[in-house]
Amino acid sequence: MFADEKRRRRMRSLRRKAISASTRITHTLKKHSKRLVHCRFESISTEEFLDEEEEKAVxxxxxxxxxxxxLPVRHDDxxxxxxxxxARKFDHDKTIQMWEEMLNWRKEFGVDYIIQDFVYDEYEEVQxxxxxxxxxxxxxGRPIYIERLGKIDPSKLMSVTTVDRFLxxxxxxxxxxxxxxxxxCSIVAKRHIDSTTTILDVHGLLVHALHDGGAAYPMKIASLSDHAIFEARLIDPMALLATASKQLELSESLETLKEINMKVSFSFSLE
Known part of the structure; x- marks a missing residue:
């Protein structure tokens, strides 16, 4: 309980700092591009310049x-x-389709209200x-997210939560x-940040641990990437891909694996 309360206080503090700083910083982003008026963090001072062709496409x-x-207001960014x-290589029709699927997915899973409505009581045990x-x-300036895959205990993990609640x-x-x-992070970096650097620590990872069920959770989470479009950057991703390919005997092509970007973004749990 103490750890949960400490975590909530840290989140509240972070939110207050973000709101306070955004009201004090000038609209530098608008100065760089007067056409950019639909930006979630438009009050944050940035040092980035926008690509004209990308602006036209947007x-x-x-x-x-x-x-x-x-276009719900919350996504007008x-x-x-x-x-x-x-994500769809600027193919307009495919992007529209992807967007519609995202909205339907959010409605189906109640994502718009999940921060307020969902309580993950088993957080400490899952950790x-x-x-x-x-x-x-x-x-x-991107937040660093770490998963210690070699420390996963699949059987015990699945005894304290379910795949549905984990997702x-x-x-x-x-x-x-x-x-x-x-x-x-955008305030600190003075540029727009919406991705993470993800480190997947595979030290100690055993094949039997994955086949015993440990892979079920990462695979389910990876399936969220098309809806969340939560981009991540891996440290030494090719080494990880080589290890994963060998252990899991994945049949996907190397190009397909690289695409997982690893939108393997497992960048989820907040401090």
Whole structure:
């Protein structure tokens, strides 16, 4: 209970700092591009310059979504729209389809209210059998997320939670990151931050641990990436891919594995 309360106090403190700083910092982003008026963090001073062609693509995408009544206010954000366009290589029709699927998915899982409605009581026990969390930021200002896969105890993990609740916990983590962690990191970095650097520590990872059920959770979470579009950057990803390919005998092509970017973004649990 003490750990949970401490975590909640830290989150409240982070939120207050983000709100306070954003009201004090000038609208430098607007100065760099007067056309950029639909940005979630537009009051945050940044040092980034926007690509003109990307701006045109975002504007066209945004106008189309408005016409189709597919743009809720909470998603009316330049960088969010751009992230979806990049995910579908700026193919307008495919991006529209992806966007519609995202909205339907959020409605089905109640994602808009998951921060308030979902309570993960088994958090401490899950941490014991599936160590993971954030620790500092990288040189680019992105939050660093670490998963110690070699410390996973699949049987004990599945005795204290369920796949469904575990997924909801990570979805909630996505939402918290966008609501609190990324705005705070953007303030510090003076540029828009909406991705993480993810370190997957495979030291001690055994094949039998994955086949015993340990892989079920990461695989389920990876399936969320198309909906959450939560980009991550891995430390030494090729070494990890080589290890995973050998141990799990994955049949996917190397290019497919690289695409997992590893949108393997397992960047979910907040401090």
């Amino acid at each position: 504007d066209a995408f945004r106008n189309d979504l408005i016409e189709k009544d597919l 330049y960088h969010t729209l751009l992230r979806f366009l990049k 014991r059998y599936y160590p993971h969390g954030y620790h500092g930021i990288d040189k680019g 909801k916990y990570h979805i909630q983590g996505f939402e918290k990151a966008f609501a609190d962690k990324f705005p705070a």
